[in-house]
Amino acid sequence: MTEVRIRPRQVLILIIVFIVLLLMVHRNGKRTCDGPDYLQAMYTQQQSDTLPKIYAITPTYARPAQKAELTRLSHIFMLVPNLHWIIVEDSNSTTPLVRNLLLRAGLENRFTQLNIKTPQEFKLQGKDPNWIKPRGVEQRNLALTWLRANVNVDRHAIVFFMDDDNSYAVELFAEMSKIKPGRVGVWPVGLVGGLMVERPLLDQENRVVGFNAAWRPERPFPIDMAAFAISMDLFIKYPQAVFSYEVQRGYQESEILRYLTTRDQLQPLANNCRDVLVWHTRTEKTKLTAEEELIRKRKRSDEGIEV
Ligand code: UGA
Ligand code: MN
Numbered sequence: 001m002t003e004v005r006i007r008p009r010q011v012l013i014l015i016i017v018f019i020v021l022l023l024m025v026h027r028n029g030k031r032t033c034d035g036p037d038y039l040q041a042m043y044t045q046q047q048s049d050t051l052p053k054i055y056a057i058t059p060t061y062a063r064p065a066q067k068a069e070l071t072r073l074s075h076i077f078m079l080v081p082n083l084h085w086i087i088v089e090d091s092n093s094t095t096p097l098v099r100n101l102l103l104r105a106g107l108e109n110r111f112t113q114l115n116i117k118t119p120q121e122f123k124l125q126g127k128d129p130n131w132i133k134p135r136g137v138e139q140r141n142l143a144l145t146w147l148r149a150n151v152n153v154d155r156h157a158i159v160f161f162m163d164d165d166n167s168y169a170v171e172l173f174a175e176m177s178k179i180k181p182g183r184v185g186v187w188p189v190g191l192v193g194g195l196m197v198e199r200p201l202l203d204q205e206n207r208v209v210g211f212n213a214a215w216r217p218e219r220p221f222p223i224d225m226a227a228f229a230i231s232m233d234l235f236i237k238y239p240q241a242v243f244s245y246e247v248q249r250g251y252q253e254s255e256i257l258r259y260l261t262t263r264d265q266l267q268p269l270a271n272n273c274r275d276v277l278v279w280h281t282r283t284e285k286t287k288l289t290a291e292e293e294l295i296r297k298r299k300r301s302d303e304g305i306e307v
Contacts, residue, residue: 051082051177053155055147055232056162059139060098061090064286067097067307069164074105080173086146088139089115097306112150116142122245134252136163137243144242148235156181157232161225165283168226172277175269176229183231184261187270189224192280198224200266200273208266208273220254221263226278228253234260 058073060066070087077083085107089098094115102111122133140161151157158179162168172187179185186208188199193215200223201210213222221228235241241259243252270277294300 052157052179054080054083054158054160054173054176054229055086055143055151056083056160057086057088057140057143058162058164059088059090059136060164062095062097064288064307065283066164067101069283070098070101073162073164073168074101074107076168076170076173077107077110078105079170082177083110083173085111086143087111087113088143089113090118090136090139091115092117100306112143112146114139114142114146133245134243134247134249136161137245137252140243144235147232148239151232153233153236158185158229159232159235160229163225165281166226167279167281169277171275172270175277178269179229179231179267181231181233182237183265183267184228184234184257185230185267185269186223186228186273187268187278188273188276189227190276190279192224192226193222197276198222198227200227200268202268202272206268206272208263208268216250219251221257223253224280225253226280228257228266230260 060070073085077085085102087098087102089095092115094113099113102113116138118135118138144159147159158176160176175187176185186200188197190197192198193213195212195214198211198213200208201212203209211217211222213219216222238259241256244255247255291301
């Protein structure tokens, strides 16, 4: 029988390899912005009910990809229990498509379904950008009226304008929950304004001192709608704060924020504005040439099927 002898050097190498592997596993498990901790916080919250309620206001309109977009968003609501969805349809009445989607997502007592149609003369214009006026104005204003009339202002709450086509990380809502009463929270937005990321610039003391925007940087607040959320008490304190059609495209964010805050009062979030937790994605217009062909023959692929 041959004797297997392990030399001290081999043992040392084995230990080093083991430690390196352990470090690698640990690093991979580590996420930015309180990932797993935050999810834990959310689930504990289901019992403790300590996080402020976040009212997410979403204007939405009928088009082929509407159900797909809203389904994507509804999954965030399933994961974030302190979110309440104010969904405002750009239509003459609320639709069963949206209502069924909300109910199927299990959001029973956590949504408000409203509707108001944008005047047709503001849409038209055929080409892209096929709008002469900013989008979502009527819808967001209706939601603000609803909030001012229905929300108990004694409890701290947050308001977020959530477009139906952007991509949102669940962690963003944990960040938003940190917004203090009387403040507006800000963070970076990916894929917007012709840049990979548009973001607030901070000084040594982590105060917002500027923005890196390339598109119309002269705007009072050169940030996207997805870049901020607002403490609800500000909407009560400043009842005149509403969206307006009388501004150029790209000025809606500045229009609402100018009533509510100043640059130096902004509360930076998302790892001092270094983490991207929302992206201004835009869905390609659905091509339906074969469907149009069918419709000419009085047929359709979705006969009796909601897509
Ligand atoms: C950018 C901003 O991200 C929007 O928040 C802002 O409203 C818009 O510019 C603007 O200032 O006009 P963008 O991707 O260009 O967004 O706009 P959309 O995503 O097409 O529309 C914004 C929201 O309005 C969406 O939730 C969309 O569903 C809704 N919308 C759009 C309507 O309710 N009706 C419409 O006819 C079109
Ligand atoms: Mn969009």
